[in-house]
Amino acid sequence: xxxxxxxxxxxxxxxxxxxxxxxxxxxxxxxxxxxxxxxxxxxxxxxxxxxxxxxxxxxxxxxxxxxxxxxxxxxxxxxxxxxxxxxxxxxxxxxxxxxxxxxxxxxxxxxxxxxxxxxxxxxxxxxxxxxxxxxxxxxxxxxxxxx
Numbered sequence: 001x002x003x004x005x006x007x008x009x010x011x012x013x014x015x016x017x018x019x020x021x022x023x024x025x026x027x028x029x030x031x032x033x034x035x036x037x038x039x040x041x042x043x044x045x046x047x048x049x050x051x052x053x054x055x056x057x058x059x060x061x062x063x064x065x066x067x068x069x070x071x072x073x074x075x076x077x078x079x080x081x082x083x084x085x086x087x088x089x090x091x092x093x094x095x096x097x098x099x100x101x102x103x104x105x106x107x108x109x110x111x112x113x114x115x116x117x118x119x120x121x122x123x124x125x126x127x128x129x130x131x132x133x134x135x136x137x138x139x140x141x142x143x144x145x146x147x
Contacts, residue, residue, distance in 0.1 A: 021072045021073060022071070022072050024072055024076075026075075026076055026079060027069075027070075027072060027075030027076040027077075027078065027079040027080075028070065028075065028079075029079065030064035030069065030070075032060045032061060032062055032064075033060045033092075033093075034060065035059075035060050035061065035092040035093075036060075036092060036093045036094075036095070036096045036098075037092075037093065037094050037095040037096060037098075038091055038092065038094055039091060039094045039099070039144050039145070040144065041140070041144055042140050042143035042144045043140060043143075045136065045140065046136075046137065046140025046141065046143070046144060049129065049133060049136065049137040049140065050091060050137065050140075050141075052126060052127055052129075053115075053116050053127045053129055053137070054089075054091065054115070054116070055091065056082070056120070056124070056127075057081050057082050057084075057085030057086070057116075057120070058085045058086065058088070058089045058090060058091055059086075059090060059091045059092040060086070060090065060092035060093065061092060062082055066123070068123075077119075081117075081120070086098075088100065089106065099145075103141075103145040106141045106145065107137075107138040107141050107142060110134050110137060110138050110141075111134075111138065113134075116128075
């Protein structure tokens with residue numbers, strides 16, 4: 001088999017595999033559960049920063065309107081990230097178990113710049129907060145969680 005035939009079959013297999021993985025149902029549930037309760041925010045500014053940087057994965061108000069959220073394997077990653085994010089902290093179920101046990105972790109992940117994650121920021125530049133915004137968000141989350 002020559003290189004040209006090998007390349008042709010390689011492309012066919014890759015395209016066929018890509019089409020086949022579209023049949024996997026995981027990553028297609030783009031519904032949001034109802035909002036149960038939110039934190040008693042210390043200010044509208046804190047809530048706005050949380051909505052901008054955190055709500056897609058840490059609330060029941062995920063924006064599912066992006067094209068890649070319906071194309072596997074990206075849809076699998078997005079679905080996993082939302083499920084994992086809601087399990088760790090859910091601002092829409094704050095009084096129903098959505099609040100983290102260790103509230104210190106909320107601002108620690110912001111201080112370490114591990115939230116929002118870098119793969120999210122690649123396609124969501126609006127979620128990239130300035131250092132001043134991060135400081136404001138940390139102060140607001142501290143005030144919010146101590147209420």
